[in-house]
Amino acid sequence: MPPVTRLGTFHLDRGGQIFLALLALTTLLVPVLNLAVPADSSLHVSTFTVTLLGKYLTYALLAVAVDLVWGYLGILSLGHAAFFALGGYAMGMYLMRQIGDRGVYGNPELPDFMVFLNWSELPWFWHGFDMFWFAALMVVLAPGLLAFVFGWLAFRSRVTGVYLSIITQALTYALMLAFFRNEMGFGGNNGLTDFKDLLGFDLQSDATRIGLFVASALALAGGYLACRAIVTSKLGRVAVAIRDAESRTRFIGYRVEHVKLWIFTFSAVLAGIAGALYVPQVGIINPGEFSPLNSIEILIWVAIGGRATLYGAVLGAILVNYGKTYLTGVMPDAWLFVLGGLFVLVTLLLPQGLAGLFRRKETTA
Template sequence: MTMPLTPTPPNQTLLARASARLGPQLSLAVGALTLVVLLALPLLHLLPADHPLQVSAYTLTLVGKILCYAIVALALDLVWGYAGLLSLGHGLFFALGGYAMGMYLSRQSAGEGLPAFMSFLAWNELPWYWYGTGSFLWALCLVVLAPGLLALAFGFFAFRSRIKGVYFSIMTQALTFAGMLLFFRNETGFGGNNGFTDFKRILGYDITAPATRAALFLATVALLVGSLALGFRLARSKFGRLLTALRDAENRLMFCGYEPRGYKLFIWVLSAVLCGLAGALYVPQVGIINPSEMSPTNSIEAAVWVALGGRGTLIGPLLGAGLVNGMKSWFTVAFPEYWLFALGALFILITLFLPQGVIGLLKRKSS
């Protein structure tokens, strides 16, 4: 005998419809409010120092640094959350973009002479790969080409050999570790252990002037918003659906006649270029770039940002980057020796209790 279906009470139906409408509207409202706050920060920084609403250079630099990290988290989410490629080497692409911009800033500081570290090492002329770095346009080309071409070469051979899973992650970690060891050497011409620092001017403007800091911050916000818009456009397109199919069932996708290597390579290179652009904006705001940015630990931290926020959501990794780096800023001042333990514990707790991250938790609460 067939059991009669129990009709859904009208009140529950109305509540479900209301929450379904309210969810996107609330998200848009929070996003718009966040954007307004971010756009207001550089304007408040331009106020006189004795003004009660003035935002200090330290605060603006800290938020700008976190925004650069948020772009890295978004870039990693494109390859891990959508294509299923866990990279533990995105710190290398970030640092390459930073070094490309640092070369330009070092040339600006040196004027007609050699950068300070080259004079200290008794170098007589610029290496060939430094030629043209006094031009801002060429520096921007290097910001895109250095991480992009490396990602293209690495991805071509890795995807051609059908390397995936944990083996792909280990290879990306080995790549960034090799890059760190290379840049630590003085004879490579990248400042060795100290890297590049003591920047003075960018495009002829004083790099520490409030107006310059505000302009760099606004450029970072623009890159973050543009990257987010591009990510959503890709995720909601046929390309994005193919990426998720590739992540969930690559063999079935191949059986349907698709060749996954091209899709993987495109999103991999795009992700690397976004990291390079973030690194290029990070360096003039923070004022230093050295090989420690290529440390595998930094790339693992980026994976924690994405996992905490919720991979495959684009918005989640931004939240994760903000939360973890906010905690790091406090921990490294109050309890510097315990930060790595806290980071490891955080990753374990996420894996056990928040497999879908903060975004997944918020979705469960609202449903």
């Protein structure tokens, strides 16, 4: 019996249900195994692992954001690393200001790198970042505004397909070059680091680490559900229509550029939030995060997991990053071969990704 088409009602697919269940289970189990189980037990989860998992979850959120625009809207963005990094920098600036006079130079007003550059006062764009609410607002606004302005320019003049990919790549490349400059006031080459605490909680403590892990899990769940709500709405169906036949969609009366603009901006905001959660867990943000390679890597997570499924993006992000952590530890030279090979093999042999295999099984069963 063919599945009955549901119109405009929010629902979860099988993959989504399994993913959310697993996420909930992990989020409940990991803190318990870390805090309540003694360190010598084989069930104990080390704080290092907790942080690693937290990092994967922020990557997963980033992948979901990319899947929303790539899988459902057909925009192959090579610039999402930039939105991720901007969110990260906004958080990093807050964390820098929290250091206060505990820096190497002990200057209560200026971060270390500014003292080092002989700056006498805080640049104007650093003001306000000592307040968490302001930084949190900037985590959303900085990538959101950039995406909005960029998208408004690009979509309005109907830059599509590979052209769009290339100029998003140019965008992130230009930002990378800019952030490498000391004069920009974001710490140049070294970026922002040496963070001490977040909202008064010591970043090195186990409890804070667990807190960040749980926050990442919640953000991922929230981001996933929001994206799921969009793709199951009529707007989601319009998005897929745009992906498959853009000009046809225009002829039945949809403002294609508006749809693209809003979804693209929303996706950039999600990426920014992921970046903001990533920075306190890894303890550093530097211009390398803008590198075009990073943006493209996100695409391979999504491609491996399976495009236009959302849960596939999560699966891909976690699998690939686990593989990366494992391989760069065991045989560092092999990682780029594997990554390159994945790009080629997945596009040639597995265009639907792992979720495609899963779905095929589901329909035959």
